Amino acid sequence: MRLECYNLNYTYPDSEVPVIRDLSFSMETPGFNAVFGPSGVGKTSLAKLIAGMEPGFSGKIITTGIDTILYSYNLERLPGWSGTGNHLDKVTPDGKQQLKDRLISIFELKNILESRFSKLSMGQQNRINLVRYLLQDFDLLIMDESLANVDEKLRETIILSIKDLFPAKMFLYISHNLMEVSGLCRDVLVFGKPSGNKGCSIIGGRDYTKGYQPDKETLDRTMLEIMNAI
Amino acid sequence: MLFRRIYQFLIVYFIGLIFLLLIKAVLSLSDYVIPGVGLITETFGQVLNTYFFDVMNTMSVTVLGQCISIAMAFGVGIAGRKSSWMGSFIKVTAYNIQAYPIVALAPIIFILLGDGFISRLLIASMICYFPLLLSVLGIMATPVEDIEHFYIITGRMRWQLEVKIRAFENLSKITTVISGSATLAMAGTIVAEFIAANAGIGYSIRVALYQSDLAKILVALFMIGIIISIYQGCLETLGEQIKTRWSVSKGGNTI
Amino acid sequence: MKKKNLIFWMFLFATALVATSHAGExxxxxxxxxxxxxxxxxxxxxxxxxxxxxxxxxxxxxxxxxxxxxxxxxxxxxxxxxxxxxxxxxxxxxxxxxxxxxxxxxxxSPMQWIYRTDQPQIKTLEDLKGRNIGITFGGNDETVMNTLFAKAGITKKDVKIFGVRFDFTPFFKREVDVWPVYFNSQGVILKDKLEKEGEKVYFFNPADFGVNFxxxxxxxxxxxxxxxxxxxxxxxxxxxxxxxxxxxxxxxxxxxxxxxxxxxxxxxxxxxxxxxxxxxxxxxxxxxxxxxxxxxxxxxxxxxxxxxxxxxxxxxxxxxxxx
Incomplete structure (x- = not known):
């Protein structure tokens, strides 16, 4: 499994300024990777290019052993005409009932399955949305701030469980939380500030798994490394 | 909702009537030009019953015409929602046909179909159909990206689901347009009757106009106004109920 | 000063002249x-x-x-x-x-009725019986025809009444025998059209039967x-x-x-x-x-x-x- 990008350039049709400029990187083997950087540097644009949602870019995106790419994002909604549980049932492929139940339990969603989507808090909305993506067949799932508004402790539980449940899948997690990406992610693609000349680089995260023992010194070093890359 | 519609109409009607009576008094006009209160009351007594059944006759065509136009608008709106060649062809055709005033097409309809029920129905549906179509096309052609994205990227999107999502997200707009189009359907039926039918309140207005009988026309306007207010009020209530029923969860939550 | 006065009076005179010429009409x-x-x-x-x-x-x-x-x-x-x-x-x-x-x-009165000559001529009001007669409900022709009916003792059962519109098709298609027209406008047009088709027409004038509306x-x-x-x-x-x-x-x-x-x-x-x-x-x-x-x-x-x-x-x- 390999995701490679070479000399990517992309400018939105209604803009003259390129949002992605000469970006090259590669990520190998499955794992929970991150994209990190300040707002407006092109993280979402990159995600959409990889997911095949934005045509008209130059450069190359090579996905070896990755057939299905899904892109999920913060503020997605479920239809409002029935309860969220009902919607979840409808999009759960055959044979994934157990996985669904397990995810519902990990994501702490049991009590809200009867409710309409619009009645949920933003954190609950993002969680139920992510669950339905995790139930689909995919090789690479891009999570564009998909856990925004979820409290920190639950977020960590969710990420560690995802890593545990889907060891053969690749994830690209777009987040603004430095501690989270430094500790929980494997490869961190760091976007430098547009004003600077640092470009992009891949920094190795601590890639903690369930039951990890935090090592403050190494974590601080990784965080510093990421900050310097920005 | 229903009562508000009725008293709103009554206020407008009586303001209009007082305005007419003021003009009559100021310019000291005869009952021929503007009928006085006595004549209006007398005419009310004479024709109220007849006009009620006339309006009900018109109303039956209106309701049927509106149902047809809603079905047509949704049919064309759904077919024309895609940005494909066919979709844009349907849209452009629909917009272009709309440019023709139906009243100008009416004589052709009467020559082809005679001046009976079918012509009235067709004209009513056509007058009501185009504004509905514009709204439905607008709603159906606008993606609800934050909901549709999941179904598109996972390959689960079907046209029925797409229509359902867009209709649900614009339910308020749709119910408002449908209840608003009731007035248009009524106006369409009245115009058709005025031009060429042998029944309905539009026909009665034409007869009254032949006889320059403004009192009868005022009674007709009153009956039309009251009954259309009731119909619209019912439609709005129905719309509210549909919205509530569709969007209330089993747990009793509403959107 | 005198010159200014002169101009003023000339202007006034000219204005008065214009005004008078308009006032005359x-x-x-x-x-x-x-x-x-x-x-x-x-x-x-x-x-x-x-x-x-x-x-x-x-x-x-x-x-x-x-x-x-x-x-x-x-x-x-x-x-x-x-x-x-x-x-x-x-x-x-x-x-x-x-x-x-x-x-x-x-x-x-130009308010008359047209009918084809292949039908028996209406010589008396009795001849209206059994015919399909066009009437504009609410129009003068309805009043006139009702008067003629009353005069001849004809009831609505004796004739067939057809509600008339601006469109002459029912008359052309012979769905209606006797069609109301304004003799000098529509009457001329219809007569001309039918004559081109080789059909001749009569006009039924209520005045001939004592009804002068x-x-x-x-x-x-x-x-x-x-x-x-x-x-x-x-x-x-x-x-x-x-x-x-x-x-x-x-x-x-x-x-x-x-x-x-x-x-x-x-x-x-x-x-x-x-x-x-x-x-x-x-x-x-x-x-x-x-x-x-x-x-x-x-x-x-x-x-x-x-x-x-x-x-x-x-x-x-x-x-x-x-x-």
């Missing part, structure tokens, strides 16, 4: 009953030939329509004179309007008639002079040319035929002076309307006829 509005066509030949001709101007009047002759009712306009002061049918006048009198009839334009007449308000008698006289005289000239066969080509300027809808031949038909109605006999008011016909029209319950009480229309 009284401007007034004349609302017709229907659109410009051959049946208003005299109205068009009087204006075109300057008869109004000769009388010191500047008349704006305006087209009519069902919505532009001359009686309403007289009351509202938008028009000074107008054309209305007798039933309109009688209805208005019934509702308290003050209307004066100055001249009756149609001596014979008066049609278009010239009217003014009682106020104008009382307050401006000179102007009323001048206007009526100039208008009737226009009608006399327009109905004069030797003026035919000139009249048709003036009508053509206003009515672009019909073709030349149709307009000629319509003018001939109009002449039959306006001046059926050389001895009849155009504008003559047939008081008996007016009274009969009132009686018919009273019988048909179109008016509530007698209006004594004869008192409003001021020829």
């Amino acid at each position: 009284t401007e007034l509005n004349y609302r017709l009953k229907w659109l410009f066509n051959t049946s208003v030949a005299g109205d068009i001709y009087a204006e075109a030939k300057g008869y109004f101007r000769e009388a010191g009047l500047k008349v704006n002759v305006r087209e009519g329509s069902p919505e532009k009712n001359a009686i309403n306009e007289l009351e509202l002061g938008h028009s000074d004179f107008g054309v209305a049918s007798a039933d309109q006048v009688i209805r208005a009198l019934d509702k308290g309007a003050k209307i004066i009839v100055l001249a009756q334009l149609f001596q014979v 008066v049609a278009n007449s010239v009217i003014t308000s009682e106020k104008t008639w009382k307050n401006r008698p000179d102007m009323v006289k001048k206007f009526t005289a100039a208008l009737l002079k226009g009608w006399e000239a327009a109905m004069e066969p030797s003026n035919e080509a000139d009249v048709l040319m003036e009508i053509k300027k206003k009515d672009k809808e019909s073709n030349d031949e149709l307009r000629r035929l319509q003018l001939i038909a109009t002449r039959e109605l306006i001046k059926p006999l050389a001895s009849i002076k155009i504008g003559t008011i047939d008081t008996d016909a007016w009274k009969q029209t009132e009686t018919i309307m009273l019988d048909e319950k179109q008016i509530k009480k007698p209006v004594h229309v004869e008192t409003m006829l001021k020829n």
Whole structure:
């Protein structure tokens, strides 16, 4: 499994300024990777290019052993005409009932399955949305701030469980939380500030798994490394 | 909702009537030009019953015409929602046909179909159909990206689901347009009757106009106004109920 | 200073001159009953030939329509004179309007019925029995036909009544035998069309059966008639002079040319035929002076309307006829 990008350039049709400029990187083997950087540097644009949602870019995106790419994002909604549980049932492929139940339990969603989507808090909305993506067949799932508004402790539980449940899948997690990406992610693609000349680089995260023992010194070093890359 | 519609109409009607009576008094006009209160009351007594059944006759065509136009608008709106060649062809055709005033097409309809029920129905549906179509096309052609994205990227999107999502997200707009189009359907039926039918309140207005009988026309306007207010009020209530029923969860939550 | 004064007085004099020249010509509005066509030949001709101007009047002759009712306009002061049918006048009198009839334009009512000659001719009212008769519900023809029925003791069971529209298709398709027309306009068109198909037609004229329902007449308000008698006289005289000239066969080509300027809808031949038909109605006999008011016909029209319950009480229309 390999995701490679070479000399990517992309400018939105209604803009003259390129949002992605000469970006090259590669990520190998499955794992929970991150994209990190300040707002407006092109993280979402990159995600959409990889997911095949934005045509008209130059450069190359090579996905070896990755057939299905899904892109999920913060503020997605479920239809409002029935309860969220009902919607979840409808999009759960055959044979994934157990996985669904397990995810519902990990994501702490049991009590809200009867409710309409619009009645949920933003954190609950993002969680139920992510669950339905995790139930689909995919090789690479891009999570564009998909856990925004979820409290920190639950977020960590969710990420560690995802890593545990889907060891053969690749994830690209777009987040603004430095501690989270430094500790929980494997490869961190760091976007430098547009004003600077640092470009992009891949920094190795601590890639903690369930039951990890935090090592403050190494974590601080990784965080510093990421900050310097920005 | 229903009562508000009725008293709103009554206020407008009586303001209009007082305005007419003021003009009559100021310019000291005869009952021929503007009928006085006595004549209006007398005419009310004479024709109220007849006009009620006339309006009900018109109303039956209106309701049927509106149902047809809603079905047509949704049919064309759904077919024309895609940005494909066919979709844009349907849209452009629909917009272009709309440019023709139906009243100008009416004589052709009467020559082809005679001046009976079918012509009235067709004209009513056509007058009501185009504004509905514009709204439905607008709603159906606008993606609800934050909901549709999941179904598109996972390959689960079907046209029925797409229509359902867009209709649900614009339910308020749709119910408002449908209840608003009731007035248009009524106006369409009245115009058709005025031009060429042998029944309905539009026909009665034409007869009254032949006889320059403004009192009868005022009674007709009153009956039309009251009954259309009731119909619209019912439609709005129905719309509210549909919205509530569709969007209330089993747990009793509403959107 | 003197020079300035001179200029001032010259200016004042010039202004006064202009004002006097305009003041000499009284401007007034004349609302017709229907659109410009051959049946208003005299109205068009009087204006075109300057008869109004000769009388010191500047008349704006305006087209009519069902919505532009001359009686309403007289009351509202938008028009000074107008054309209305007798039933309109009688209805208005019934509702308290003050209307004066100055001249009756149609001596014979144009409201007639057309039917094909392959059907038995209607020689007596009894002959109406069993026929499919077209009627404009609410129109004059309904009143007239009802009167004819009442006269002959015909009930609705004896005939078939068909509600008529602007579209002649039912008559062409022979769904209706006897179709109401204005003799000098639609009558001419239908006759022409059917003759081209090799079919001949008869006209059924209610007047032949003793029902004289008066049609278009010239009217003014009682106020104008009382307050401006000179102007009323001048206007009526100039208008009737226009009608006399327009109905004069030797003026035919000139009249048709003036009508053509206003009515672009019909073709030349149709307009000629319509003018001939109009002449039959306006001046059926050389001895009849155009504008003559047939008081008996007016009274009969009132009686018919009273019988048909179109008016509530007698209006004594004869008192409003001021020829």
